[in-house]
Amino acid sequence: MTDDIAAGSPASYASSPADGYVGDPAVAAHWDGRYTDRERLWSGQPNGALVAEVAGLTPGRVLDVGCGEGADAVWLARHGWDVTALEVSGVALRRAARHAADAGVAVRWVHAELARAGLAPGSFDLVSAQYPALLRTPDAAAERALLTAVAPGGVLLLVHHAGMDTHQAHDDGFDPADYVWPAMVAELLDDDWEVEVNEQRPRVAPEGGAGAHHTDDLVLRAHRRR
Template sequence: MTHIETNHPDEWDVRYASAERVWSGDPNGALVAEVSDLPPGRVLDVGCGEGADAVWLASRGWTVTAIDVSAVALGRAAQHARDAGADVTWVCTGLVEADLPAGGFDLVSAQYPALLRSPGLDAERALVRAVALGGELLVVHHEVLTDEAHAHGFDPSMFVMPADVAALLDDDWRVLVDERRDRTVAGGAGAHHAHDLVLRARRLR
């Protein structure tokens, strides 16, 4: 499940419309590993794609707000939720443009986000700002090899990585996980990536 923050949502609509299903349909492994033991609360799923993470969270009792710039993806996600009997609030927006309450979420999850870098660190600050006191931030991305990415016409330096978010975390935060991790996915786009970069942190004050 990939995840989207771009100035060109139409491009993502075209991508989703080009296939019956883009992602595996399963919740992301890092999310399951890091969140399964947390008590449910309010969660923001950033760049929810076809909704597998949001539906999984809702099934475990979380109150889920899921955002994505692609209306096509959200339509597919909403159908997934209906089929699963899950209650999710779907919002068609990018992270930076979203009118999110400061400290409004007990968990902010960004799984493989395509968040554009900016001089003002807008995306990174939006992620951090949304986490409630005592809440957690989980940012996961593929480990991207620069030469390989450039060979496929992708410039990883344009996008926010977990390390960029970690650089904003001060003494008000406790970093719980900051590591490179093996990744196994059964199918869907992104299955070829072998490793994840995982950042998990808790807001202390």
């Protein structure tokens, strides 16, 4: 998703968004409200870090976590990837499906929270989470779901806005302590993983859309050896 953060018994896979949401209804309602408030929430362009980091990869199966209105999913599909896109907001998924149809590409849509989506372990050659809003839990369910979804030989790409994890809680209810940040995922990487990138860098930001004011990214890219 992106900057304001969003995030998942098995979810439905479909070429168009399914009605059967799997996850906390309050989370879905919050994000449906965010999307309903604006005709288009994000820029409509793929995220710069995704484009840069995927450039050298051989297309395969990819999971787009928090796909929002579908810009990354459509870009990946256009570049030969077999795309599964997961999102909590049904409003966003319907927009994403229209975007994909207009582009003439096929995407599998999953209406679910990541940790509850019922994805088969090791299913994806690339798991991409661009500015996701993954809620933290004591058992690190979301972090482990990201790692578990990556196939042996595959890549995890997690990108977030630098500095958000150290912000103070907002009056609107946003508290960084409630969410998963790249450092938390990096801490779970064991000898089965090779960290290829773990850095802060200037953000290549699409013009327009919420979150455009952020200037730096945290980029974690890790290769699963086995």
